[in-house]
Amino acid sequence: MISFIARRLATMVFTMICLTLVVFYLVNLEPNLKKLALAxxxxxxxxxxxxxxxxxxxxxxxxxKQYGQWIGVWPSQPxxxxxxxxxxxxxxxxxxxxxxxxxxxxxxxxxxxxxxTTVAKKLFPALEATGILMxxxxxxxxxxxxxxxxxxxxxxxxxxDRVLSVAxxxxxxxxxxxxxxxxxxxxxxxxxxxxxxxxxxxxxxITFTNFTLPVITLAIYGIGYIARMTRASMVxxxxxxxxxxxxxxxxxxxxVVIKHALRNALIAPxxxxxxxxxxxxxxxxxxxxxxxxxxxxYTLVEAAGNNDIDLLLGCSLVSVFIVLITQLISDVxxxxxxxxxxxx
Amino acid sequence: xxxxxxxAWQIVFNVVARFWPVWLALVLVMGASFATRKRLGLYxxxxxxxxxxxxxxxxxxxxxxxxFSSTIAPFDPLGxxxxxxxxxxxxxxxxxxxxxxxxxxxLARDIFSRMVxxxxxxxxxxxxATGFALMVGITLGLPAGYYGGKIDAVLSxxxxxxxxxxxxxxFYLLVTPGIMETPIPYGMAGVFFLFPIIFFCVLFWxxxxxxxxxxxxxxxxxxxxxxxxxxxLVFNADPLHIIRMSPNQLNIFVAVVFASSPGVFxxxxxxxxxxxxxDYVAAAQTRGESPWYIMLWEILPNARGPLIVDACLRIGxxxxxxxxxxxxxxxxxxxxxxxxxxxxxxxxxxRQFIHPALPPTIALMSFVLGLNLLADALREQSMKx
Numbered sequence: 001m002i003s004f005i006a007r008r009l010a011t012m013v014f015t016m017i018c019l020t021l022v023v024f025y026l027v028n029l030e031p032n033l034k035k036l037a038l039a040x041x042x043x044x045x046x047x048x049x050x051x052x053x054x055x056x057x058x059x060x061x062x063x064x065k066q067y068g069q070w071i072g073v074w075p076s077q078p079x080x081x082x083x084x085x086x087x088x089x090x091x092x093x094x095x096x097x098x099x100x101x102x103x104x105x106x107x108x109x110x111x112x113x114x115x116x117t118t119v120a121k122k123l124f125p126a127l128e129a130t131g132i133l134m135x136x137x138x139x140x141x142x143x144x145x146x147x148x149x150x151x152x153x154x155x156x157x158x159x160x161d162r163v164l165s166v167a168x169x170x171x172x173x174x175x176x177x178x179x180x181x182x183x184x185x186x187x188x189x190x191x192x193x194x195x196x197x198x199x200x201x202x203x204x205x206i207t208f209t210n211f212t213l214p215v216i217t218l219a220i221y222g223i224g225y226i227a228r229m230t231r232a233s234m235v236x237x238x239x240x241x242x243x244x245x246x247x248x249x250x251x252x253x254x255x256v257v258i259k260h261a262l263r264n265a266l267i268a269p270x271x272x273x274x275x276x277x278x279x280x281x282x283x284x285x286x287x288x289x290x291x292x293x294x295x296x297x298y299t300l301v302e303a304a305g306n307n308d309i310d311l312l313l314g315c316s317l318v319s320v321f322i323v324l325i326t327q328l329i330s331d332v333x334x335x336x337x338x339x340x341x342x343x344x
Numbered sequence: 345x346x347x348x349x350x351x352a353w354q355i356v357f358n359v360v361a362r363f364w365p366v367w368l369a370l371v372l373v374m375g376a377s378f379a380t381r382k383r384l385g386l387y388x389x390x391x392x393x394x395x396x397x398x399x400x401x402x403x404x405x406x407x408x409x410x411x412f413s414s415t416i417a418p419f420d421p422l423g424x425x426x427x428x429x430x431x432x433x434x435x436x437x438x439x440x441x442x443x444x445x446x447x448x449x450x451l452a453r454d455i456f457s458r459m460v461x462x463x464x465x466x467x468x469x470x471x472x473a474t475g476f477a478l479m480v481g482i483t484l485g486l487p488a489g490y491y492g493g494k495i496d497a498v499l500s501x502x503x504x505x506x507x508x509x510x511x512x513x514x515f516y517l518l519v520t521p522g523i524m525e526t527p528i529p530y531g532m533a534g535v536f537f538l539f540p541i542i543f544f545c546v547l548f549w550x551x552x553x554x555x556x557x558x559x560x561x562x563x564x565x566x567x568x569x570x571x572x573x574x575x576x577l578v579f580n581a582d583p584l585h586i587i588r589m590s591p592n593q594l595n596i597f598v599a600v601v602f603a604s605s606p607g608v609f610x611x612x613x614x615x616x617x618x619x620x621x622x623d624y625v626a627a628a629q630t631r632g633e634s635p636w637y638i639m640l641w642e643i644l645p646n647a648r649g650p651l652i653v654d655a656c657l658r659i660g661x662x663x664x665x666x667x668x669x670x671x672x673x674x675x676x677x678x679x680x681x682x683x684x685x686x687x688x689x690x691x692x693x694x695r696q697f698i699h700p701a702l703p704p705t706i707a708l709m710s711f712v713l714g715l716n717l718l719a720d721a722l723r724e725q726s727m728k729x
Contacts, residue, residue, distance in 0.1 A: 018505055031522030173713035175664045177671045178705045181691050185698045281510040304516040319510045
């Protein structure tokens with residue numbers, strides 16, 4: 001088991017390096033750098049001025065060296081002004097003026113040009129806000145979807161199964177930007193029960209009225225998917241020999257379902273729920289933009305929309321990390337839960 | 345001047361009436377299919393279940409809507425008639441006497457016409473992108489599953505790499521105005537669009553290489569047709585100017601293919617690993633058939649059931665991705681009538697007007713629902729065999 005985890009960790013680190021290289025390359029494309037330089041000097045700067053700014057601030061160094069500086073395995077140089085004296089790249093983050101190791105590994109994510117502060121100061125509160133949102137989403141999504149899946153898969157082909165299956169197909173056909181609009185129309189515009197915006201949740205705290213719509217919008221797309229997986233797994237378990245044996249020995253149907261079927265039927269949904277995180281990430285972006293909730297997704301969109309290179313790199317790093325770590329947990333957890341898979 | 349309005353029943357009646365070519369085509373196609381369903385194989389079996397009929401019906405409805413858009417839509421989807429700004433549903437446009445059935449949006453365009461024309465964009469890009477993703481996934485997934493070993497390790501690692509990107513991040517990195525100044529989208533398009541040509545060449549070559557009367561024709565046809573489409577799509581240099589794609593569309597097309605081919609790859613690889621242990625594959629190996637013949641003519645036809653189901657689901661998923669792109673204003677032109685862009689525009693003004701938001705959301709939802717129902721019915725039917 002230990003060597004299995006170690007091997008998976010090594011693959012994960014390698015994947016991470018490859019992905020960050022790709023992201024680093026795509027974010028630092030020439031058009032983006034030019035836009036950054038224009039925004040930092042003045043919008044009517046000539047090509048020569050743009051080039052000079054990029055050279056002085058280290059954007060013209062070899063690609064791998066820049067990447068090493070960002071990661072923090074190569075000492076990063078301070079920016080220089082026209083006279084060649086050290087000067088921070090941006091005047092709102094106090095970057096060190098000495099050449100030293102200062103990158104992601106040292107906890108320095110760089111400087112956000114959009115929010116005019118360090119990336120860390122913006123990114124971590126945003127992650128916390130999104131964490132709260134995710135917590136409530138999972139609190140709604142997991143029990144509801146498991147319940148629907150178990151009820152539907154318990155007796156395959158029954159009326160309950162038909163109705164619940166069509167309902168879960170319908171929910172997988174409803175992306176967040178569709179359900180968000182529909183829920184807002186019904187609950188905010190028409191009935192007036194809930195807030196159509198979660199902007200107040202960032203500052204005044206979470207209340208039922210401002211937080212319900214984002215949570216159910218985000219949950220509904222995942223519910224259908226997890227419910228279908230649970231149903232499939234439940235249907236498979238219910239046809240096994242040991243269930244028939246348990247029934248034949250005279251146990252009641254609820255006992256069989258709860259004591260014998262459930263535990264085996266929940267292994268597959270566990271993996272699905274873990275693998276749901278990367279999908280939720282897209283949903284988080286849509287929902288946070290739609291309901292104006294200042295979390296991770298909102299930050300990512302602002303960073304990408306405003307050519308904020310360091311912040312976008314930070315966001316990418318976080319999202320790739322989340323995806324990979326959930327994959328790891330789901331693999332390890334699956335191997336741990338399922339006695340048929342014993343890794344050697 | 346006072347605007348006149350139609351009442352609710354007149355709106356419903358008019359909407360139904362505007363769709364007359366669709367109803368006619370639906371009745372003809374579904375009636376004919378139902379009558380001959382015993383002879384139509386898997387497609388015919390769909391008519392045996394309620395879910396299947398609903399799925400086929402919804403998908404065909406949007407297909408015919410896309411085909412007959414210009415007849416159904418009363419107005420130009422981009423045309424602005426200032427009197428009709430933010431008009432409520434059923435407002436009658438004074439000059440033509442025709443009604444804005446679902447009202448007007450903030451730029452005074454007819455929402456009904458935009459919804460109808462939006463179906464064209466979705467129904468061209470989503471199935472086409474899925475088709476290319478299938479080609480890429482199959483061409484790479486078959487050898488990965490069949491040979492295993494190093495090829496499998498490398499290809500699977502690459503697929504996992506792409507799958508580890510959250511889709512939204514991928515789009516924000518790949519579909520930007522900046523990236524179109526670089527050769528990246530064209531390079532990726534050049535690689536992806538090669539796969540169908542390679543696929544069909546290998547497909548015909550392995551089967552007919554000993555039959556010169558057929559092989560030359562088929563190869564020539566593939567290369568000419570493939571090369572023509574390739575030139576049109578990648579270099580925008582179709583000599584006949586029939587097939588062309590703006591850089592914007594190419595960019596989203598490539599991004600969508602890129603995001604969905606690893607999924608196909610994984611499925612094909614898994615199916616191949618399963619099927620290659622069957623007796624008929626062993627028989628073909630003993631007969632001395634080449635590996636690619638076995639992959640394309642023995643394994644692939646036997647993997648078609650799950651692949652068709654997956655393709656249906658994937659077209660729906662691609663539609664959702666396109667909507668996401670539209671919702672974030674990535675790639676598609678801001679005045680484009682596609683459903684995602686319409687939802688974005690409408691959702692910003694949801695507090696004042698709700699009518700512009702509902703038609704595109706319901707259209708998108710119903711189309712994806714139709715595809716999912718279709719996939720579900722197909723899965724049920726193929727399990728029965």
